[in-house]
């Protein structure tokens with residue numbers, strides 16, 4: 001049995017698919033005006049693990065992810081600049097070039113993190129027609145009104161508005177009013193109302209704009225995801241995911257649009273990942289300018305999959321604090337696991353006790369099926385690796401099996417070369433040892449340890465392995 005924590009009911013619920021053997025899931029994609037930061041990537045890793053968990057359980061997953069290449073404004077109140085057009089101004093490129101460049105960079109990050117390619121990756125700018133059609137439906141049903149800057153959704157007309165947050169329409173409006181720091185369009189009837197279609201500014205030409213029954217302009221961010229998810233997954237589908245910041249506005253508005261247009265329940269399970277933070281309440285965010293990219297980790301000598309490992313050490317619904325110390329620990333754990341796999345592989349036995357293997361697999365399955373308890377799943381992996389009751393063959397089979405979900409490439413041989421200087425130091429240490437100059441030998445060993453090279457003296461001579469540098 002698979003249990004998932006559903007934001008809507010605020011409980012773990014048994015997963016029952018709409019269609020037997022299939023899971024239809026939609027994940028809100030990146031706004032492509034800059035590199036993804038490792039906080040964004042934490043959410044995509046969580047979604048990837050979710051997909052892999054279903055596949056491990058034998059489901060066929062139809063995984064749709066969008067690329068937000070237009071319409072995401074700097075303010076949630078539908079004011080401010082379009083983030084992609086802002087990126088174009090910043091870099092002196094066209095909005096189309098910016099979107100293409102950062103989409104490619106994002107796809108590369110996903111590949112480096114072993115995030116499986118979505119079944120369908122859809123760009124908002126390729127679906128303007130579908131968005132206009134959906135807005136027309138809402139207009140016909142009386143949910144919309146015009147203002148000077150666009151066509152808006154009247155949230156007071158949708159009886160259950162805000163239900164994903166657990167608050168009523170009135171409570172949400174009051175909360176937003178109390179916390180309002182931005183200028184709202186004074187023509188908006190309710191503070192929670194949002195733009196379905198925004199008009200291009202009268203005084204300047206936008207790079208991305210389209211004709212519509214209401215005027216030249218561009219779609220609102222929320223209608224994009226609703227139109228694309230319904231196009232590829234149907235009006236009612238299994239799972240919709242994103243980070244927790246999407247609960248009060250983006251996903252709340254998506255429900256209002258979809259359910260008002262179709263009269264049907266939109267999604268069965270809403271799953272949200274908690275933030276990557278830099279300290280208590282300090283969210284990593286592009287707008288805050290405090291972000292770290294995957295490339296930065298790579299430039300600092302980390303394997304991108306060590307970041308994936310780090311994410312797996314925390315439950316997806318708990319905040320994860322990013323620290324380079326934790327990154328180092330994750331890198332060392334990953335290296336140790338791979339080193340163990342290499343040793344197992346070199347000493348495989350022919351006998352396998354199927355019953356024993358089944359016992360560990362069941363434990364692992366119970367962990368991942370319990371709302372993706374990945375910290376527990378990792379501890380089962382370590383138990384297997386360190387087990388005295390399992391032989392190498394059994395361990396190897398189990399590790400490869402678990403890695404289908406973990407996605408850590410545990411069976412890769414990471415080639416690490418020593419620098420010329422390190423090779424020279426090892427020779428010097430050998431010489432010192434021969435001369436029984438233990439002090440020099442120890443000093444060199446410590447020097448190398450600080451560079452992440454561990455020396456071991458064996459019967460066959462000195463062997464070395466690489467861990468992440470601790471200096």
Ligand code: AMP
Pocket residue numbers: 028029030031032038039040041042043068241242243244245246273274275276277283284285
């Ligand atoms: P955006 O590009 O802003 O639309 O965000 C892409 C995804 O990253 C969304 O699902 C966000 O909820 C998620 N996200 C943004 N910041 C963080 C963070 N600090 N930690 C985890 N997820 C985040």
Ligand code: ZN
Pocket residue numbers: 027028029225250
């Ligand atoms: Zn979305």
